[in-house]
Amino acid sequence: MIATIQAWFQQLYETTGFNFTVFYDPYDWDRYVAGLRMTLLLGITTILASLVIGAVGALLQSGPSRLLRGLVNGFVVLFRNTPPLVQIFFFYFGLGTLLPDLRSADGLRAPILSNVQWAIVSLSLFAGAFNVEIFRSGIEAVPKTTIEAAEALGYTRFKAYRHVVLPLALRVCLPALNNNLINLLKTTTLAYAIAVPETLYAVKQIWSESQNVLEMMLVLLATYAVLVGLLVWVMHRWERALRIPGYGR
DSSP, X not given: OHHHHHHHHHHHHHHHOOOOGGGTOHHHHHHHHHHHHHHHHHHHHHHHHHHHXXXXXXXXXXXXXXXXXXXXXXXXXXXXXXXXXXXXXXXXXXXHHHSOEEEOTTSOEEXXXXXXHHHHHHHHHHHHHHHHHHHHHHHHTSOHHXXXXXXXXXXXXXXXXXXXXXXXXXXXXXXXXXXXXHHHHHHGGGGGGGTOOOHHHHHHHHHHHHOOHHHHHHHHHHHHHHHHHHHHHHHHHHHHHTOOTTTTO
16 A cells, blocks of 8 residues: 555656655655654643643632732733744753753763753743633633632632632633644744754755655645644534533523
8 A cells, every 4th residue: 555655656756747755755754754743742742731831820820929920920921922933042042051061971962951842841831821811811701609619618729720710711711722722733833943853844854855845835734734623623522522501602
């Protein structure tokens, strides 16, 4: 089956000139798959980390401490109001140079955090800032009487947030959260700027060597269309599973 597909794309190139090397050249295919794996790693880790940042930030933002509320508000303003590419450059080229280096087993200097780890940190904080505001909007939609009832049953503030407020808020803010996570998945392409070998980086290497820009751009567009489509499908399934009966109808 694989040999048939490779032969078909090879013949397509010989007869029409459309050179999809990624589908018949094992070397290009391996580079493309490695880039796709890196994109999935960036997407999954940053989505999970940004959700944790959003949930914790919303808890602190609605807390009694003025200092913590101020710190969370400052974090949201800083990361929401500056471009994500600038943030990636700041973390990798700016903050990264201030950290001490490590020594590898062969005595070479190695940074504490690699470019991949800096990309994960930067993108997680960027999307987390938006998630804080999204979770906050959901929390404000939860009736205060519900929170008071939980506290009357003996829940501490944290337990009431974890078991009552957050699950209800999540159901309300899930459509907005859906949009932000889709944007985050697409924003992972910015990691290309610090040489993270994700899909765009791998595809750029292939078309630079094979001079098949149009074909690889089509492959790149199709790849992200499939990835975003899968995420949308998962989020819509989650949204339907958490739907409150009678709410919004």
